[in-house]
Amino acid sequence: MKIGFIGCGNMGSAMIGGILKKGVFAKDEIIVSNLTEEGSKRSREKLGVVTTMDNCEVVKNANIVILAVKPQFYEEVISQIKGCLTPDHMIVGIAPGKTLAWLEEKCEQPLKVVRLMPNTPAQVGEGMTGACANDRVTKEDLDQILAITNSFGRTEVVPERLMDAVGAVSGCSPAYVFMFIEAMADAAVAQGMPRKQAYQFASQSVLGSAKMVLGTGMHPGELKDMVCSPAGTTIEGVRTLEKNGFRSAVFEALQAASDKGKQM
Numbered sequence: 331m332k333i334g335f336i337g338c339g340n341m342g343s344a345m346i347g348g349i350l351k352k353g354v355f356a357k358d359e360i361i362v363s364n365l366t367e368e369g370s371k372r373s374r375e376k377l378g379v380v381t382t383m384d385n386c387e388v389v390k391n392a393n394i395v396i397l398a399v400k401p402q403f404y405e406e407v408i409s410q411i412k413g414c415l416t417p418d419h420m421i422v423g424i425a426p427g428k429t430l431a432w433l434e435e436k437c438e439q440p441l442k443v444v445r446l447m448p449n450t451p452a453q454v455g456e457g458m459t460g461a462c463a464n465d466r467v468t469k470e471d472l473d474q475i476l477a478i479t480n481s482f483g484r485t486e487v488v489p490e491r492l493m494d495a496v497g498a499v500s501g502c503s504p505a506y507v508f509m510f511i512e513a514m515a516d517a518a519v520a521q522g523m524p525r526k527q528a529y530q531f532a533s534q535s536v537l538g539s540a541k542m543v544l545g546t547g548m549h550p551g552e553l554k555d556m557v558c559s560p561a562g563t564t565i566e567g568v569r570t571l572e573k574n575g576f577r578s579a580v581f582e583a584l585q586a587a588s589d590k591g592k593q594m
């Protein structure tokens with residue numbers, strides 16, 4: 331086994347899906363732990379990986395150990411595994427607020443520590459991950475981590491001080507985008523469009539718009555201007571969004587998410 335996941339819920343299984351699809355690791359090189367036998371059964375059936383209910387087993391069988399539990403369980407999990415860790419292990423935190431220094435301190439030994447902030451679009455191979463690492467992580471180690479994160483989307487290595495910003499702009503933002511899609515679809519349904527069709531129109535428009543930003547390198551404002559015909563329909567919507575504080579609402583939401591990360 332080469333890579334281990336402690337916890338295999340939404341994020342763990344999304345990451346493993348990408349890893350398997352791109353063949354970065356084979357099924358028998360991935361070990362995951364779950365709290366319950368039911369969870370283990372789900373991981374085996376859905377992903378085909380090796381499972382255990384003993385978190386130390388994960389550490390003993392993998393040199394890269396991803397802590398894929400909710401932040402409030404980090405301390406408990408680290409206290410269970412710290413006795414099994416060796417200097418060869420790479421510990422990977424994916425929770426907001428759990429800094430490199432905090433992870434190293436809780437593990438009570440000098441270790442290779444990586445912080446990742448992935449997002450759920452990893453499930454469909456379109457994830458965005460921010461990454462940073464401590465000084466013990468070599469270029470080779472980091473390349474190995476990037477091969478993993480790139481298997482389920484894009485990755486940017488950032489200074490650790492940006493990890494709360496990353497958490498907001500890509501870790502949390504899918505939730506806000508889903509709310510935006512839902513709201514647009516609701517409006518189309520209100521005008522008589524069937525619900526399923528409304529989701530397709532709204533989602534494909536978000537997907538295409540995102541691809542235009544990434545693919546053209548053009549400023550989002552310029553792309554917006556291309557849609558707004560003089561005296562047309564779009565600019566009326568722009569006026570209404572501005573009147574209702576759309577940009578400010580988004581700005582404040584990301585600021586709140588980032589601030590929360592700093593407190594955790």
Ligand SMILES: NC(=O)C1=CN([C@@H]2O[C@H](COP(=O)(O)OP(=O)(O)OC[C@H]3O[C@@H](n4cnc5c(N)ncnc54)[C@H](O)[C@@H]3O)[C@@H](O)[C@H]2O)C=CC1
Nearest residue numbers: 337338339340341342364365398399400401424425448449
């Ligand atoms: N869901 C998301 O969009 C993102 C989540 N994250 C981070 O990923 C981590 C995991 O989040 P999710 O996958 O969403 O949570 P989740 O609740 O879906 O999965 C966590 C899993 O860990 C298991 N678990 C809990 N305690 C355990 C223990 N002591 N030993 C072994 N397994 C245990 C749970 O049964 C569950 O299956 C969190 O730290 C979260 O902040 C990071 C970026 C995005």
Ligand SMILES: O=C(O)[C@@H]1CCC=N1
Nearest residue numbers: 425426497501502503
């Ligand atoms: O809500 C959370 O705290 C996690 C981290 C980023 C996305 N979900």
